[in-house]
Amino acid sequence: MGFGSYDESEQDNQEYDTEFDDEDGLDAEENAHEGAVEYEFTASNDELLDRLKDIKEDENTNT
Template identity: 80%
Template sequence: MGFGSYDETEQDNQEYDTDFEDDDGVSAEENAHDGDVEFEFTASNDELLDRLEDIKENT
């Protein structure tokens, strides 16, 4: 059988490993973190809007 050819017998000869162990993979809760995030903005709204306008002009 050449590269790219399709052989229907290959369809019947496939074996699948569906025996999954409970220890496989990563638990989503394993790395869960509880906490707070706080941001402190030092610029005023006007300064931020001016900066946004500068960015828009340069793109």
């Protein structure tokens, strides 16, 4: 058989397991996170906007 060829008789012999047990999947609640996230920004909006402007200028000069 060459590349991409297959034995058509194998197509008839395939069996599929369609039985699913509860143990087969994963428990999404097992790793659930209950908590809060807090951020503390030390820069002002103007400082952040200036930094963004600098980043965009750097991108334009490097491309």
